Amino acid sequence: MSSPLNVVILAAGRGTRMKSDLPKVLHPLAGRPLLSHVLAAADTLSPEKICVVYGHGGEALPKAIARDELAWAKQEPQLGTGHAVQQAVPHLDPEAICLILYGDVPLTRPETLQEMTLIAREGAIALLTVRLANPAGYGRIVRNARGQVERIVEHKDATPEELAIDEVNTGILCLPAGKLAGWLARLGNDNAQGEYYLTDVIGMAAAEGEKVMPCHPAAEWEVLGINSRQQLAQLERMHQHNVAEALMAQGVTLIDPARLDVRGSLECGRDVLIDVNCVFEGAVVLADGVKVGANCVLKNVSLAAGVELQPFCHLDGAKVGADARIGPFSRLRPGTELAEETHIGNFVEIKNSQVGFNSKINHLSYVGDATVGRKVNIGAGTITCNYDGANKHRTVIEDDVFVGSDTQLVAPVTVGQGATIGAGTTLTKDAPAGQLTLSRAKQLTLPGWQRPVKKK
Ligand code: UD1
Numbered sequence: 484m485s486s487p488l489n490v491v492i493l494a495a496g497r498g499t500r501m502k503s504d505l506p507k508v509l510h511p512l513a514g515r516p517l518l519s520h521v522l523a524a525a526d527t528l529s530p531e532k533i534c535v536v537y538g539h540g541g542e543a544l545p546k547a548i549a550r551d552e553l554a555w556a557k558q559e560p561q562l563g564t565g566h567a568v569q570q571a572v573p574h575l576d577p578e579a580i581c582l583i584l585y586g587d588v589p590l591t592r593p594e595t596l597q598e599m600t601l602i603a604r605e606g607a608i609a610l611l612t613v614r615l616a617n618p619a620g621y622g623r624i625v626r627n628a629r630g631q632v633e634r635i636v637e638h639k640d641a642t643p644e645e646l647a648i649d650e651v652n653t654g655i656l657c658l659p660a661g662k663l664a665g666w667l668a669r670l671g672n673d674n675a676q677g678e679y680y681l682t683d684v685i686g687m688a689a690a691e692g693e694k695v696m697p698c699h700p701a702a703e704w705e706v707l708g709i710n711s712r713q714q715l716a717q718l719e720r721m722h723q724h725n726v727a728e729a730l731m732a733q734g735v736t737l738i739d740p741a742r743l744d745v746r747g748s749l750e751c752g753r754d755v756l757i758d759v760n761c762v763f764e765g766a767v768v769l770a771d772g773v774k775v776g777a778n779c780v781l782k783n784v785s786l787a788a789g790v791e792l793q794p795f796c797h798l799d800g801a802k803v804g805a806d807a808r809i810g811p812f813s814r815l816r817p818g819t820e821l822a823e824e825t826h827i828g829n830f831v832e833i834k835n836s837q838v839g840f841n842s843k844i845n846h847l848s849y850v851g852d853a854t855v856g857r858k859v860n861i862g863a864g865t866i867t868c869n870y871d872g873a874n875k876h877r878t879v880i881e882d883d884v885f886v887g888s889d890t891q892l893v894a895p896v897t898v899g900q901g902a903t904i905g906a907g908t909t910l911t912k913d914a915p916a917g918q919l920t921l922s923r924a925k926q927l928t929l930p931g932w933q934r935p936v937k938k939k
């Protein structure tokens with residue numbers, strides 16, 4: 484049996500430079516809080532326990548994350564990273580190996596963390612370090628003459644020679660929980676910042692002859708932390724760049740990979756094309772041959788093969804059948820289901836409605852709480868009056884119906900199969916199948932009528 488894994492995530496810091504009322508780790512990257520990214524990476528390792536150390540921002544953090552199985556350790560006041568991990572110790576299994584992560588370092592790859600847990604399971608201390616062109620501000624990795632890690636010195640405590648070291652501490656490490664607890668209990672705060680430094684644990688361990696094994700990330704973005712809104716925006720772009728690269732590698736055409744935002748999961752079939760400035764939220768599925776025009780926003784949407792979205796569409800909670808053509812400027816709201824080969828045109832809003840095979844709603848219409856059959860043609864400016872101010876009612880439009888322009892369908896109402904509704908009708912009673920129904924004031928012309936003229 485290999486030892487259990489406990490993960491500690493440090494998230495108590497102030498995040499002063501964000502200049503925000505929101506705790507730093509709740510700021511979103513790719514649509515999810517920073518802390519959620521770290522939790523997701525931890526989850527891939529199937530740990531027995533995850534403990535989040537929180538403090539600044541108070542209960543906002545446990546409340547926002549709301550995951551029952553998490554342990555929360557409050558650190559107040561915040562006296563340094565060593566002090567922070569100390570607060571988690573009562574939650575840790577002394578037999579476990581402990582992986583320490585930062586809540587504000589969101590993009591560490593699971594493979595990197597996995598490698599560290601393997602090292603710790605073999606009895607060594609895994610320390611994630613990286614060489615930086617500009618190491619200013621970071622703790623420096625001090626190695627002995629034989630190249631072994633000896634200790635970490637914080638920037639503010641470092642000598643000029645130590646400041647010249649370009650290998651820095653990322654803060655991420657993995658080590659036996661029992662020994663960690665012992666070292667933490669012996670930490671002092673006699674340093675430039677008067678803090679209990681977690682990094683001093685490395686010096687203690689090395690002095691006791693423990694083996695400290697440096698690991699390195701595959702890319703620098705894996706270990707970048709967020710301290711400011713600028714860094715948040717930079718890391719967002721790096722993440723989106725990675726997402727775009729992966730999509731293209733998989734066969735998706737992106738007209739400009741720098742103008743894509745995926746804030747959830749985007750699953751694509753073969754030969755999908757995405758034009759510029761599209762935003763994908765929640766779970767989006769684009770089947771083979773789907774084309775998404777410029778400036779579309781899609782949230783929790785599934786588009787079947789061959790669907791073409793023209794520019795400026797907003798789709799939320801919609802399911803679209805094969806070869807449908809939508810847009811430009813269409814809005815599909817939750818509960819919309821469009822069958823194959825439907826056509827939805829400009830300034831059309833559809834909500835909580837099913838639209839059958841090859842039906843067309845091409846201009847300036849609102850269709851809400853409706854069931855629309857096959858091969859129906861809905862003329863420009865048609866409105867389902869689904870709301871009476873208190874309740875919603877359904878409109879049923881059967882197969883092969885033709886609805887003339889500027890029609891109001893006052894729900895609940897049914898239009899029978901093959902019926903024709905004359906333009907301008909306000910339909911308040913069911914329209915029988917196969918016949919023309921219309922409500923229209925009689926047209927009249929007043930002979931001799933003259934336009935008023937302005938008084939001089
Ligand atoms: C720390 C490391 C430094 C490393 C750097 C990498 C120490 C002493 N220094 O420095 O070697 O190069 O990270 O970014 O560990 N936190 C708490 N409670 C506290 C203090 C911090 O939870 O009392 C959390 C913060 O929320 C943050 C993390 O710990 O997630 C790191 O804190 P930060 O203040 O950024 O550490 P640095 O001084 O930058």
Ligand code: CA
Binds near residue numbers: 708710
């Ligand atoms: Ca930091």
